[in-house]
Amino acid sequence: MIQSLVKASNILEFMKPVNKEYTIAEISEGVDIPPSTTHRILNTLIGCDYVMKDERTHLYKLGPGLISLGIAATSNINLQEDAYPILKALSKVTEEDAFLMIKSGNKGLVIAKAEGPHSLKAVEHFGLEIPLHMGAIRKVLLAFQPEKYIDFYLNEKLTPYINGGVPDKDKLIAELKHIKETNISISTSEYIKNGGGIAAPVFDYKKDIVASIGIIAPSYRITPDNQEELVKQVSYYANELSKKLGYY
Incomplete structure (x- = not known):
């Protein structure tokens, strides 16, 4: 691994927060690189238009040269392909079936899956569309919709849960x-x-x-003893997929 490239990458990663400018001291401290080395790397990045320097304030920020790279990178993103190894990792660590789901109208649709080792499963099929208020993986998709859409959705006639109970809108x-x-x-x-x-x-x-990621299992395998760890793993791998899609 070429260390100078790693250091340059770390500097660019540190500078990712939107609309922020930095002094050399802030960057140096943030990436744990000596100021002199930081200064040399920044000058190289400026030459590539990956970083800009305000000559009046001597502050640095990300430059326009990264825009075309970002556009090219997003065109190479395939949600299902990027998700599959992450789903496999989540399934391996939790030993449960892991799913990737997207919003389809007012319903949630499974588009990728990795199976765990258990023979007894809570079955979820590809292509099966179920209302967004039913089940953890679909509720995530609903929760992050615009408020106007949520109001519209909740004012529709909501499908009863499996036990026949009608969803309480205030609780939802x-x-x-x-x-x-x-x-x-x-x-x-x-x-x-x-x-x-x-x-x-x-x-x-x-x-x-853009999607939700999660596990589905028989209720007896999600217990007070292991729920916290399962939550931790689901959150971690959802964040890993988000990072693959360029989320910061």
Whole structure:
């Protein structure tokens, strides 16, 4: 590995927050590189238009040369292909089936899946469209929609849960708010009898939700003893996929 390239990459990564400018001292401290080395790398990046320097304030920010690279990179993104190794990793660490889901109208649609080792499963089929308020993986998609859409959705006739119960709109609004605040959704027996799910959102480089990722399992395998660890793993791998899509 070429260390100078690694250092340059770390500097660019450090400078990613939008509309921020930095002194050499801030960058040097942030990436743990001596100021003299930081200065040399920044000068090289300026020559490539990857960094800009304000000669009046002596502050640095990302430059226009990165725009074309970003556009080219986004054109190479394939959500399903990028998600599959992450789903496999999530399934391996949790030993449960892992899913990638997207919004399709007012429903959620499975577009990728990795199977865990258990023979007893809470079955979720490809192409099966189920309303967004049913199940953790779909609720994540609903929670991050614009407020106007959520109001529209909740004013429609909501499909009852598997036990026949009609969704309480006030409770659902509170749950969606909590999901958006915590970036995690947990559900039990909403459209699969004795089935549970844990899910998290997937964002793209524009900070828009593009999908949700999560696990589905029989309820008895999601317990107070392991739920916290399962939540941690789902959140981690959702974030890994978001980073692949350029989210920061």
